[in-house]
Amino acid sequence: MALLPIRFERRLxxxxxxxxxxxxxxxxxxxxxxxxxxxxxxxDVAAAFQTxxxxxxTPRLFFQAVVRGVPITLAALGLAIAxxxxxxxxxxxGQIYMGAFASTGIVLAHIYYGFLPEVLVLPTMFLTAxxxxxxxxxxxxxxxxxxxxxxxxxxxxxNFIAILWVAYLIYGPWRDPEGFGFPLSIPFPDYAKFxxxxxxxxxxxxxxxxxxxxxxxxxxxxxxxxxxxTVIGQSLDAARxxxxxxxxxxxxxxxxxxxxAGIGGLSILSGIIGRLRPDLSPGYGYTAIIVxxxxxLNPWLxxxxxxxxxxxxxxxxxxxxxxxxxxxxxxxxxxxxxxFIIFGEFLKRYRIVVGGGxxxx
Amino acid sequence: xxxxSRRKLTRREFLGVTKAxxxxxxxxxxxxxxxxxxxxGTGAAPAKTVTRTTTVTQAGAxxxxxxxxxxxxxxxxxxxxxxxxxxxDFGWTYAHDQGRQWAxxxxxxxxxxxxxxxxxxxxxxxxxxxxxxxxxxxxxxxxGYMDATAEFAEKNPDVYFVHISGxxxxxxxxxxxxMSAAFAEFYQLYxxxxxAAGAVTETGVVGYVAAHPIPEVVRHIxxxxxxxxxxxxxxxxKNIKCYVDWLFSWFDPGxxxxxxxxxxxxxxxxxxxxxxxxxxxxxxxxxxxxxxxxVWSLSHYSDMTQYGPDAHLTGQIVNWGPIYLDFYKMVxxxxxQSVDIWTRIxxxxxxxxxxxxxxxxxxxxxxxxxxxxxxxxxxSEWQEEIKRRYEEMxxxxxxxxxxxxxxxxxIRDQDGEVRIGPGERADxxxxxxxxxxxxYVETPLPR
Numbered sequence: 001m002a003l004l005p006i007r008f009e010r011r012l013x014x015x016x017x018x019x020x021x022x023x024x025x026x027x028x029x030x031x032x033x034x035x036x037x038x039x040x041x042x043x044d045v046a047a048a049f050q051t052x053x054x055x056x057x058t059p060r061l062f063f064q065a066v067v068r069g070v071p072i073t074l075a076a077l078g079l080a081i082a083x084x085x086x087x088x089x090x091x092x093x094g095q096i097y098m099g100a101f102a103s104t105g106i107v108l109a110h111i112y113y114g115f116l117p118e119v120l121v122l123p124t125m126f127l128t129a130x131x132x133x134x135x136x137x138x139x140x141x142x143x144x145x146x147x148x149x150x151x152x153x154x155x156x157x158x159n160f161i162a163i164l165w166v167a168y169l170i171y172g173p174w175r176d177p178e179g180f181g182f183p184l185s186i187p188f189p190d191y192a193k194f195x196x197x198x199x200x201x202x203x204x205x206x207x208x209x210x211x212x213x214x215x216x217x218x219x220x221x222x223x224x225x226x227x228x229x230t231v232i233g234q235s236l237d238a239a240r241x242x243x244x245x246x247x248x249x250x251x252x253x254x255x256x257x258x259x260x261a262g263i264g265g266l267s268i269l270s271g272i273i274g275r276l277r278p279d280l281s282p283g284y285g286y287t288a289i290i291v292x293x294x295x296x297l298n299p300w301l302x303x304x305x306x307x308x309x310x311x312x313x314x315x316x317x318x319x320x321x322x323x324x325x326x327x328x329x330x331x332x333x334x335x336x337x338x339x340f341i342i343f344g345e346f347l348k349r350y351r352i353v354v355g356g357g358x359x360x361x
Numbered sequence: 362x363x364x365x366s367r368r369k370l371t372r373r374e375f376l377g378v379t380k381a382x383x384x385x386x387x388x389x390x391x392x393x394x395x396x397x398x399x400x401x402g403t404g405a406a407p408a409k410t411v412t413r414t415t416t417v418t419q420a421g422a423x424x425x426x427x428x429x430x431x432x433x434x435x436x437x438x439x440x441x442x443x444x445x446x447x448x449x450d451f452g453w454t455y456a457h458d459q460g461r462q463w464a465x466x467x468x469x470x471x472x473x474x475x476x477x478x479x480x481x482x483x484x485x486x487x488x489x490x491x492x493x494x495x496x497x498x499x500x501x502x503x504x505g506y507m508d509a510t511a512e513f514a515e516k517n518p519d520v521y522f523v524h525i526s527g528x529x530x531x532x533x534x535x536x537x538x539x540m541s542a543a544f545a546e547f548y549q550l551y552x553x554x555x556x557a558a559g560a561v562t563e564t565g566v567v568g569y570v571a572a573h574p575i576p577e578v579v580r581h582i583x584x585x586x587x588x589x590x591x592x593x594x595x596x597x598x599k600n601i602k603c604y605v606d607w608l609f610s611w612f613d614p615g616x617x618x619x620x621x622x623x624x625x626x627x628x629x630x631x632x633x634x635x636x637x638x639x640x641x642x643x644x645x646x647x648x649x650x651x652x653x654x655x656v657w658s659l660s661h662y663s664d665m666t667q668y669g670p671d672a673h674l675t676g677q678i679v680n681w682g683p684i685y686l687d688f689y690k691m692v693x694x695x696x697x698q699s700v701d702i703w704t705r706i707x708x709x710x711x712x713x714x715x716x717x718x719x720x721x722x723x724x725x726x727x728x729x730x731x732x733x734x735x736x737x738x739x740x741s742e743w744q745e746e747i748k749r750r751y752e753e754m755x756x757x758x759x760x761x762x763x764x765x766x767x768x769x770x771x772i773r774d775q776d777g778e779v780r781i782g783p784g785e786r787a788d789x790x791x792x793x794x795x796x797x798x799x800x801y802v803e804t805p806l807p808r
Contacts, residue, residue: 054493061493064486167609171574172808180528180794181576182504273482274508278609282480314486320476321490327447327478 008350019296019348026344030337037336041329051322052315061314063202067272069310070205071096071264071281075288076306077212078133078260080297084220085229085253091140091155092261093285094162095133099262100269101166102132104185104276107192108174118191125192125266133262134255136162141254145247151254159285167278174276185276194271205271209306212260213299220299229253261285290338293345312337438468438498438693441491442475443484445503446612452638453611456662457502457525460681467682468689481505488513492520498692500525500685504575514540521692525681526577528793531699542701543684545729548584548792549706549754550677551634552761553723553732553747554659555588557674558632559601560743561657565593568624569605570617570635570642574807576795578636584761585634586801591768592743604628605804612638621645625656632657632674640665646672660733675724675747676733683709683729703789704729707755715755721748762787773800 031049038045055061075092082089103125110116116124140154167183176186194204220226228249231239239246268280291309295301316330442461446454454477465473474494476487484506491499492513498521501510507527514522514537522540524530531538558567567589569582586603593601606620617635621642624630633656635642646658647669658669660676684704691697707713709728716722724735732751735744753759763786764771772781774797781787798806 058493060489061486064489067485068483175808181579181796182528183573183575187508268482272485274512277482277505279480279505280482282483313483314490317476317479317487318490318493321441321474321487321494324474327476331478 005354007353009353011349011351014348022344022348023294023296023341026340027337030340033336033340034333037329037332041325043323043325048319048323048325051318055311055315055318061318062311065311065314066202066206066307067310068313069307070202070209070267070271071284072287072291072309073209073303073306074212074264074267075261075285076291076295076302077209077216077299078257078264079288079292080295080299080302081216081219081229081253081260082137082257083233083292084297085233085250087141087144087250087254087257088152089137089140089155089254089257090152090289091137091158091258091285092264092288093281093283094155094159095136095258095261096265096268096281096285097159097162097166098136098258099129099133099265100276100280101162101169101265102128102262103192103266103269104169104174107188108185110192111186111189118189121192122270125270126263129262129266130259131262133265134257134259136262137254137258138251141251144254145250163278166276166280170276170278176275183278187275188270192270193274194267201271205267208263208267209303212263213303216299225249225252261288264288290341294341438471438689439494439496440471440473440689441488441494441496441499442473443479443487443491443499443501443503443506444475444477445479445481445505446638447478448475450612450638451640451665452662454502454638456679457500457681459663460679460685461500463680463682464685464689467686468693470693471689479506484509485513492517497521498523498688500688502526511536511540521688521697523688528701530701532701536699538699539697541688541699543688544703545679545681545684546703546705546792547677547679547730548580549761550730550732551581551584552588552766553751554634554675554677555585555590556592556743556747556750557588557735557739558585558634558657559589559592559594559596560739560746561674562589562593562601562632563655564629564631565597565599566602566604566628566630567632567634568621568628568630569603570620570624570633570637571605571607572611572636573609574607576793579798579806580762580792580795581636582634582802583795583799586799587761587766587772589632590801591766592746594768601801602628603802603804604630605798605802607807608637610637614639614641617641618645621658625649625654631655634659635661637661640668643669643672657736664733666734673733673736674739675735678726678731678733680726680729680731705754705757706730706751707757710755713755715752715758718745718748718752721752723748723751760786762792774798775800775802775805 035045038048055065075096079089079092106121106125106128110121136158137155140151140158143149143154144151170183170185174185175181176184194201220230228239228244231242231244232246232249236246264284269276273280287309291305292302295305312334316334319325319330320327442457444454444457446452448454448458458475461473461475465471474491474496476490479487481503482505484501488499488509500523502525504526507524507529510522510524511529518537518539520539524540524542526544527542529536530540530542533542567585569585571578571582582603582605586601589603590601593599604624606624608616608620610616617637617639618641621633622645624633633642633646635658643658643660643665646656649656650671656672657674658672659674660666660678662679664678665676666673707728723732725731735747750759759765762772762781764781764783771779771783774780777800780797796806
């Protein structure tokens with residue numbers, strides 16, 4: 001049987017306008033496909049879309065979207081740094097767990113040894129979550145910089161180590177002695193949680209994502225490191241020619257990337273759950289990869305994109321509660337949107353050539 | 362009037378008449394009360410408004426004025442459920458959904474909705490969605506939802522919350538008053554499963570495929586091992602060996618299959634108990650039967666006989682319905698009171714009397730927790746023993762975690778330390794924080 005006469009060619013250029021149009025088109029097509037799914041399921045499409053829209057306009061539901069969007073956004077912001085230098089960090093999930101681990105460590109150390117004034121506990125948690133997440137990305141970065149080991153594999157495998165490390169602690173030494181043996185740490189005291197302004201923790205988390213987005217913007221706009229990372233991402237040869245210390249830049253960039261995911265882990269504990277537990281992230285580190293590409297690695301766009309995805313998760317629950325849509329159909333709805341976005345990203349990088357033989361563009 | 366009717370009543374006749382009247386009165390009162398309660402409490406009017414026509418005859422002028430007023434019908438009770446798995450898992454979530462339908466069918470004037478497959482750390486969106494839909498009563502049916510349920514109970518004082526399988530409630534003093542805790546507890550049934558296992562095992566080794574090392578699962582393993590040892594030791598004079606394979610997951614058919622096979626082939630177990638939300642373990646046992654090897658397993662949460670017609674020994678089954686219905690009634694009648702309840706054999710039965718062994722209801726649906734059908738392959742003297750213990754536990758006359766459940770010996774842990782000595786029984790707190798294995802469990806408890 002002959003091969004299909006379809007080839008994928010790498011695009012050399014793709015204009016900014018075309019990229020934006022592709023993304024918008026992908027999202028529109030995704031919702032079109034979702035509409036077909038709803039019709040197949042025999043649902044009222046208008047009511048279903050109204051329910052999805054409600055998530056973004058009903059304050060209480062939208063806050064849930066933001067609360068969930070915060071860890072996704074923070075991890076995605078970190079990934080944007082790595083992806084800009086073509087460092088394919090798939091390890092945000094593990095870095096989230098390490099950030100959660102480190103921030104819990106500070107809470108426990110403070111409660112049992114009391115070495116800090118209470119006001120400094122949360123800032124210290126931020127610092128250690130950042131350092132722990134960053135450190136978790138350091139090993140793959142050094143291996144990549146020194147030995148050119150493929151970071152996709154190393155960062156991915158480090159995830160499982162981090163998840164099991166947290167499981168070990170929570171089933172073992174960090175288990176709440178008064179928690180009837182359930183795998184939970186002691187509850188965080190109020191000073192270790194995001195401030196509940198107006199009864200909602202979304203404000204604090206959202207402010208943090210804006211600050212981080214601004215810092216990343218400044219880093220790439222004015223920072224020397226940002227410039228170096230951009231050059232490395234575009235051409236290693238050019239970077240070498242320009243005399244950039246490539247190994248050092250990769251390690252630093254990866255450290256920042258992992259550190260922000262670590263803060264994402266802190267935001268799950270201090271902003272949502274309120275104590276350490278296994279399965280603390282339902283795959284936010286992986287969702288962050290899609291988010292950061294959807295936003296074309298632009299820090300300002302990552303914030304709304306992250307909240308959009310937080311909203312999609314919340315919409316899944318709203319669809320079930322309102323229209324009694326089965327959970328599996330909701331997962332299909334979310335997956336369809338993910339797939340269309342990923343395919344749109346693919347089209348930005350490759351063109352599909354039908355018919356064999358032709359010379360490459 | 363004839364003579365007959367005027368004669369004096371004898372004492373016996375008087376007592377007979379009085380008894381009949383008393384019994385009749387009680388029954389009649391019960392019927393009237395039930396009917397009144399039924400119509401008052403639950404209402405049977407699904408219409409949005411009811412037209413009530415009042416005819417008034419005024420004194421003086423003999424005119425009849427007919428007034429028609431719109432009276433709002435008894436509002437439907439809106440109930441929300443949050444499930445951790447899909448309703449089709451044939452395990453934990455399936456059982457909760459069956460309970461929801463059971464309660465809905467009996468309560469009638471209710472509209473219940475559920476959100477399934479909600480990650481444990483992410484229950485906020487589901488709760489907010491159900492509250493936005495007007496739910497007045499919300500059940501969160503996984504341990505990991507506990508903190509969020511308490512947080513939402515505080516933020517929504519006009520909504521009632523019931524959390525399943527946790528330890529926070531208004532009654533316990535560590536959550537707001539509009540939050541209750543409930544659990545249908547299986548350890549007595551696991552002990553009976555153990556008796557059945559010990560009665561049929563030929564290798565003297567039983568296996569347990571276990572989800573997470575939390576007290577609930579630990580006490581179920583212990584109860585199973587105690588029961589298995591009781592029967593096996595009485596048969597052969599030797600101690601049973603129980604091996605555990607931990608999954609660190611509530612639902613993982615793939616890992617369960619590997620674990621079940623490892624217990625059979627590496628540890629030589631021929632009875633497999635499990636805590637996992639799929640019938641996989643039973644299916645694995647059935648596959649061994651088809652290859653000519655006798656391996657037994659159990660039902661979990663619902664009757665799974667169809668997944669292993671030969672391998673199915675008995676098992677533990679739950680009906681959450683009566684518990685849910687109780688909470689429906691409380692909210693509908695405005696008689697909410699925060700409670701922290703756990704139900705066992707004998708709870709939610711019309712009466713708590715034990716029956717003679719030959720009339721035992723062991724293996725038949727009743728109450729909230731009951732035994733799956735007993736396989737006739739269990740030797741008849743052990744069938745009787747299981748039935749006798751089941752009936753005794755209806756009145757809490759027998760407690761598995763006592764020396765009586767261990768052939769009179771004190772219950773020791775794996776280090777040989779006595780945990781439950783002569784004359785002692787495990788109480789709720791000991792069962793709820795159990796973090797040790799009985800001596801018959803060979804696998805160390807992960808910590």
